[in-house]
Amino acid sequence: MTLTDRQTDALGEFINIAFSRTASSLSEITGQRVLLEVPQVEIYPIEEVASNLARFLPGDVASIHQPFDGAIAGDAFLILNYEGAVRLTELLTDNGGVRQQYLDESAREVLTEVGNILLNACLGMFGNVLRVRVNFTVPNLHLESLDELIDSVSKEHDGLRYAIIIYTAFRIRESAVTGYLVLVLSVVSLQRLIEEIERWEERQEQEIHTSQNPAKSDLSV
Amino acid sequence: MKKKILIVDDSQMSRRMLRRIVESAGYEVVEAGDGAAGIEQYFLENPDLVFLDLTMKDMYGLDVLAKLREMDPAARVIIASADIQESTHEMVAAAGADAFINKPLSPEKVLKALETVMSEVKTI
Numbered sequence: 545m546t547l548t549d550r551q552t553d554a555l556g557e558f559i560n561i562a563f564s565r566t567a568s569s570l571s572e573i574t575g576q577r578v579l580l581e582v583p584q585v586e587i588y589p590i591e592e593v594a595s596n597l598a599r600f601l602p603g604d605v606a607s608i609h610q611p612f613d614g615a616i617a618g619d620a621f622l623i624l625n626y627e628g629a630v631r632l633t634e635l636l637t638d639n640g641g642v643r644q645q646y647l648d649e650s651a652r653e654v655l656t657e658v659g660n661i662l663l664n665a666c667l668g669m670f671g672n673v674l675r676v677r678v679n680f681t682v683p684n685l686h687l688e689s690l691d692e693l694i695d696s697v698s699k700e701h702d703g704l705r706y707a708i709i710i711y712t713a714f715r716i717r718e719s720a721v722t723g724y725l726v727l728v729l730s731v732v733s734l735q736r737l738i739e740e741i742e743r744w745e746e747r748q749e750q751e752i753h754t755s756q757n758p759a760k761s762d763l764s765v
Numbered sequence: 766m767k768k769k770i771l772i773v774d775d776s777q778m779s780r781r782m783l784r785r786i787v788e789s790a791g792y793e794v795v796e797a798g799d800g801a802a803g804i805e806q807y808f809l810e811n812p813d814l815v816f817l818d819l820t821m822k823d824m825y826g827l828d829v830l831a832k833l834r835e836m837d838p839a840a841r842v843i844i845a846s847a848d849i850q851e852s853t854h855e856m857v858a859a860a861g862a863d864a865f866i867n868k869p870l871s872p873e874k875v876l877k878a879l880e881t882v883m884s885e886v887k888t889i
Contacts, residue, residue: 550777557776560820561868564847577852582775582822673869748782748869755872756789 547738552585554741555710559583562669563712563725569665573658574635576716583712590707593728594694600713600724601625606647607686607693608659612667614678616733616740619697620663623690624723629655632721647687656685666725674740697728708734767793768883771812773803773829774845775821779868783816783845786875800824804832807840814883816875817862819846819853827860834861839887843878845870 547555560583567578588596606629610620624632630644633651636658647655660683670678686693710727729737770792772783777798784794795810797803800823807815815833819826826844833840844857847868857865863885864878 553777557778557868560776561847564820564849564868568849571850571852577850580820580848582820745778745782748871749785752782752785752789752872755786755876 547585547587551738551741554745555585555738556583558669558673558741558744559585559710559712559727561673562666563714565669566662566666566725567714569662570658570714570716573661574632574716574719576635576718579715579717581713583710586709586711587706588709590694593707593709594689594691596709597623597694597711597724597726598690600711601690604687605629605690606655607690608656608663608683609686609693609697610659610663610667610680610683612678612680615676616670616678616729616736618727618729618733620667621693621726621728622659622662622723623726624721626687628721628723631719632658632716635716635719635721652685656683659683659685662725666727670740674737674744676740694728706731767791768813769793769795769810770879771795771797771803771806771810771815773797773800773806773815773821773826774818775799775823776818779818779845779870782870783875786870786872787816787879789872790876790879792879800826800829803829804836807833807836814841814843814879816843816845819844819848819857827856830860830862841882841885841887843882845875 563580563583567580571578601623604626606624606626608622612618630647633654634644636654667678670676707728711724713724715722770787772780772794774780775798780796787794795806797806800821817826817829830842842862843864844862845866849867854865863882866874866878
């Protein structure tokens with residue numbers, strides 16, 4: 545499957561808006577400025593997904609995994625290097641300045657909740673902008689390798705042969721926290737997403753047309 | 766003579782939408798697909814106002830704004846970005862942008878900002 549330049553651009557712009565909402569939520573939660581890179585869109589066979597993600601975050605990672613379904617179904621991930629995950633929970637909890645070395649039970653709970661807020665901020669834009677209802681299940685925190693995580697995701701979706709990976713890197717300024725926001729979609733869901741983005745653009749055009757011709761639209765009511 | 770608007774955004778879709786909105790209000794539009802091209806187009810086209818994205822592949826929008834201000838301290842610039850962090854609003858204001866609008870864009874939001882900024886008298 546290949547996307548046209550126009551489709552890739554429109555997808556990137558929508559994801560930029562969605563991921564920016566996530567960054568804003570993260571900024572509100574931590575009280576720190578969040579720097580976001582330009583989103584990238586790539587398509588891989590499912591078995592190559594983990595290795596392609598691992599090149600960004602080698603070593604131990606902490607991932608919050610949010611499956612979603614509905615008209616568009618897929619898996620959203622907030623992936624942090626392990627050290628970054630520990631530092632993020634320190635930013636969010638008052639631990640008296642004690643430097644943590646690992647994610648204890650309480651830190652894992654905090655991280656899962658933060659992941660839930662952030663990923664919902666992103667996926668909420670599917671509803672708010674595209675008017676597509678997506679349903680969330682409870683997010684899961686994973687501390688295993690990316691290989692194992694992606695393997696478990698691909699086993700859950702029998703038809704998933706190719707996955708679109710839409711990702712962006714973020715960094716919390718004044719801290720060592722860096723990570724990736726990743727969406728994994730099947731080709732079918734990607735096709736649906738593209739269609740909905742094209743409808744969104746058509747609605748915007750209609751809005752421009754209506755704003756140019758308010759009298760006509762009033763008469764047609 | 767029509768007033769000229771420069772749109773600097775690395776998203777074709779955003780440029781397309783902004784162009785339609787701005788042209789519908791009777792302005793002439795020129796475009797640039799990245800920050801460096803935006804600076805070049807400003808020099809060549811001498812537009813009356815610039816719509817400027819923040820997160821672009823080659824340059825951050827506020828760095829583009831700084832260059833535009835060096836070239837023309839009276840440049841009218843509206844930042845159009847999906848970044849809604851409060852700190853971003855503060856940085857944009859501190860950098861001297863004339864207005865900030867959030868994406869997704871709507872004709873109402875764009876034209877209100879455009880008309881407000883165009884009506885301001887620049888005294889620099």
